[in-house]
Amino acid sequence: MSITISVYRYQPDSDSGSNASPSATGAKPYMQTFEVEAAPGMMLREALLAIKEQDETFAFRHSCGEGVCGSDGVNANGTNCLACITPVADLKQPIQVRPLPGRPVIRDLVVDMTQFYEQYRAVEPYLIRKDPLPEQEIRQSPEDREKLDGLYECILCGCCSTACPSFWWNPDKFHGPAALLQSWRFLADSRDQATEERLDALEGPYKLFRCHSIMNCVEVCPKGLNPTKAIGQIKELMLEQSV
Ligand code: SF4
Ligand code: SF4
Ligand code: FES
Numbered sequence: 001m002s003i004t005i006s007v008y009r010y011q012p013d014s015d016s017g018s019n020a021s022p023s024a025t026g027a028k029p030y031m032q033t034f035e036v037e038a039a040p041g042m043m044l045r046e047a048l049l050a051i052k053e054q055d056e057t058f059a060f061r062h063s064c065g066e067g068v069c070g071s072d073g074v075n076a077n078g079t080n081c082l083a084c085i086t087p088v089a090d091l092k093q094p095i096q097v098r099p100l101p102g103r104p105v106i107r108d109l110v111v112d113m114t115q116f117y118e119q120y121r122a123v124e125p126y127l128i129r130k131d132p133l134p135e136q137e138i139r140q141s142p143e144d145r146e147k148l149d150g151l152y153e154c155i156l157c158g159c160c161s162t163a164c165p166s167f168w169w170n171p172d173k174f175h176g177p178a179a180l181l182q183s184w185r186f187l188a189d190s191r192d193q194a195t196e197e198r199l200d201a202l203e204g205p206y207k208l209f210r211c212h213s214i215m216n217c218v219e220v221c222p223k224g225l226n227p228t229k230a231i232g233q234i235k236e237l238m239l240e241q242s243v
Contacts, residue, residue, distance in 0.1 A: 045083035057139040061110035070157035080159035102168035123183040128194035144190035151185035160217035173206035175212035177217035177227030
C-alpha cells in the first residue's frame with residue numbers, strides 16, 4: 001500500500017546547485033507530492049527518508065530516530081510534531097508536511113532556529129551558585145529533585161515555541177515556551193541561588209508576560225511537558241517575591 005505525502009519545497013540556493021533536479025529548482029516555495037510505499041508501523045521520518053531516496057535534493061533534519069535529539073520537528077497536517085515518533089497511520093492523507101511555522105526557512109523543511117536558541121541562552125539554563133562549591137556534589141533531597149520532573153525532560157525540539165503566536169510575532173523579545181520552561185527548571189531547582197536575578201531579568205512586557213496562556217505549546221509538546229504551567233509558576237513566584 002502506498003501513501004501520498006505532500007512536502008514543502010523551498011530551495012533558495014538551488015539555481016546555483018548543479019545537482020538540483022528540475023523539479024526542485026526555483027526560489028519560490030511550493031508543495032510537491034510523492035507516493036511512498038508504507039510499511040507497518042511506519043513513522044513520518046521514514047516516509048521522509050523514502051522521499052529523499054526519490055529526490056536527493058529534499059532536505060530535512062533528523063538524527064536519533066527515537067524522540068530524543070529533538071532535531072526533526074516538522075508541521076504535519078497543521079500540527080507540530082517530531083517526525084520520528086509520529087505514525088503515518090495517524091495522519092490523514094494526503095499528508096501535508098511543512099517546516100515548523102514562524103521560523104525563516106533555510107531549505108525545504110530545515111528552518112533557522114537561531115532566535116530560538118538565543119532565547120534559550122538568555123534564561124541562563126544552568127545552575128548559578130553564590131556559595132563556594134562543595135568538595136563533592138551539591139546535595140538535593142528526593143522531594144526537591146522531584147520538583148524538576150516535567151521540566152528537565154525537554155529536548156529543545158522547538159515544537160512548542162514555533163506553535164506559539166506570541167513567539168511568531170516577537171521571537172526577538174518574547175522568550176517563548178521552551179526557554180521559559182527552562183527558566184522555571186532552574187528557578188525550581190533547590191541548588192540554584194539566583195532566584196532574584198532570574199526574576200528581575202524576566203520583568204517587562206515581553207520576555208515572560210507576552211504569554212497569553214493560549215496553550216498551543218502544551219498541545220504539541222512531544223514529551224508531554226507543560227510550558228504554560230511553568231510560566232504560571234514563574235508568575236506566581238514573582239508575585240510572592242514582590243509582597
Ligand atoms: S500558553 Fe503562552 S507560551 Fe504557550 S502557546 Fe500560548 S502564549 Fe505561547
Ligand atoms: S517543551 Fe516540549 S515542545 Fe517545547 S522544546 Fe521542550 S520538548 Fe520540545
Ligand atoms: S530524530 Fe531525534 S527526535 Fe526525532
